[in-house]
Amino acid sequence: MMDSYFWLLSLLDSMFRLATPLLLAALAGFFSERAGVVDIGLEGKMLMAAFAAAATAAFTGSAGLGLLAAIGASLVLALLHGFACITHRGNQVVSGVALNITAMGLTAVLGNAWFEMGGRTPNLPATARFGELTLPLAETLRGIPVLGSFYYEVISGHNILVYLAMALVPLTAWVAYRTRFGLRLRAVGENPAAVDTAGISVPALRYQAVLIAGLLCGIAGAYLSTAQGAGFQTNMTAGKGYLALAALILGKWKPVPTLLACLLFAAADALQTRLQGVVMPGLGEVPVQLIEALPYLLTVLLLAGFMGKAIPPKASGRPYVKER
């Protein structure tokens, strides 16, 4: 009994760790897509950021500087995306894919050139990473059954970025639904012409949204290489940007449901590592490949209509052109 409870706690614990980059990227997507700019380049921005964070932390020994570098690198890509899609009204999907390919190639090439470790960056010492924080009273309460151990195992003991990501969910909801900026952001994704005729600049609003997406992807990337991991590995995002987009769709472009979708995917991912090698009654050992496909299968099944129709922001993907 106690054993399975601790098994569950450790599952939940890793769920939060795995959900963090997904959540940050999904919130990035939230800002961009609610403003009407499709962001398939979450993946590329995260990857570039992960590399910038690891490389900077390796050179300077500072996780904080790594985070700044990650945000900077991601913002550069976000600006490029904005320049192509907002200023030049390019195709948003093409621009996003181009960013992803660029990030994949550039990180590998620079990594090889600077560190000569086959695209990886050196292993970071604990001082150059975001360490785990023990929340107040965690040790004291640890002994208390059920709630105390839940607090110690699941709530406490994460790095600062995990807490930041979770705090960003209510913050995002507040910004989107309670502020002038949020009202305009949601309006520009639904009907940019209404925003334009109200005398508000559509490009300026969309640039702001795209830059916020860049900022959040930067944090997500830094998390991957300097908090969850201890260095950069080639293509270490491994589709998390796409999974974040799927979570955003599953969450119907709303902050809290998107959080739940991220947690669901992360739970599937956490379960996946725990199911490998387990013998299921009647099935024998479940093939590793099938288990690894679990989060993706779940995505496909859920997106295929189990969750009702997800209606995207009406103007997303469409460049704004004043009509004659």
Add this chain to the structure above:
Amino acid sequence: MHAVTVTPAPHSAPKPAHEWAVELVGIDKRFGPVHANKDVTLRFAPASIHGLVGENGAGKSTLMSILYGFYQADSGQILVRGREVAIKGSQDAIGLGIGMVHQHFMLVETFTVLENLLLGHEGGPLLAPAVARARKEVEALERTFGLEVPLDALVSDLPVGVQQRVEILKALYRGADVLILDEPTAVLSPPEVAQLFRILERLRAEGRTVVLITHKLKEIMAITDHVSVLRRGAVVAEFATAETNRQQLADAMVGRKANLEVEKAPAAAGPVLLAAEGVNVVDARGVTTLKNASLTVRAGEIVGVAGVAGNGQSELLEVLSGMLPFASGTLTIKGETLKAGSAYDPADARRRGLAHVPEDRLKLAVVKEFPAAQSAILGYHDDKPLGRGWRLDWKRVTAKTAELMERFDVRPRDPSLRTALFSGGNQQKLVMAREMEKEPDILLVGQPTRGVDIGAIAFIHKQLVGLRDRGKAILLVSAELDEIMALSDRILVMCDGEIVGELSAAEATESRIGSMMAGVSAGEEQ
């Protein structure tokens, strides 16, 4: 005529401080090779309703977009209350008290009415205090101008007439002193038009200036104080409304004697060619969009279907033409009866001698990017003379199109020109030519003159009457009541997916049809 009583200017409005509310002086604007506005000078008097008429592409909308800051004029001046101003964007226009109600509403459908009103006029970074303040102000405006709008409803849940009131309210909330309305009645039923006109009169009485852009001359005569006529980008005539008439305005719009009346002899109706009996259509959401529709169309008659857009007329056309399946009921085409679930599609319909000119030309009738010749054979590309085996013979297709263009006066007569580059009227003539070319026994026509200029309207009407006189059956769906009344031998009225009444041409009056369209039963009339 709409049930509107007009108080002619002058009236007892507050004495304006300036002679003109807005003056446009020598406005000139080009879009590449298109000279949209040529040295236009217009002056709008305060506390008046000024009509602006002209055919499609005459430059009305461009001119008003310049005033609203959507475009900048290449040259010319704008004066507001006697002072020269530079309007570089909508924000400037709003600041000067100029508001605009666009033809396609500029509303965020997923927002509430109040959120739409707030957008761009929030007055602070947080919404909560702004919402409370706006609610008070807007309620005061609603009372002053008689604009009833549910403030907390989602815009997408509101009928078009109410959405339009939201647009007017939005402009007033942003401080509009001059209100421009672009084709505001296109989407309204006659009672809604009457209600809109009462609001406009109220605005005038409160000293605001209204600029009404329309192509409906009746409305100009009914409500405006002054009227300016634009043709090919230039002002060609200006009148005090009381001193002009529809014919004079129409002549000025087209630049020659315009034919407003349709000449037609009484119908000689023959056997029933098309009949529907208890037809129901259920859409993907499970909503019954066409309820128990029964009708007959005889050889040699035009049956008109009147109704506000979106009340089941589109579904009626689509089910009769084989585009939509029906859930129950029967269709009888030239004596052959089809039940729900019978194989019937548009190709089948054509083989049976039923042709269809769809309501939405660009979505359903032509492909904008195709050359005219390819648009002119859509649906008929299997016809023997156009192909050789599985191939199309482009020479024959082009020759065929040239012939159609000649017969239906499509200009320019160039089968290789992209469909999008023809004017609305010429696109429509091309579609009419395609569908009428084989002398179909039954013709379904939807909105035959939407976005079509006056000259082409007369031509299209003549073709339809001609087909009727050759003993064919025609079902005409139109949102233009005048058109329905001018062409139809019998009139069906639709409301909320149902055919709610039938009138003979002799019985039909605008007010009778109008109240049936609005869902008022005969007993409640007046």
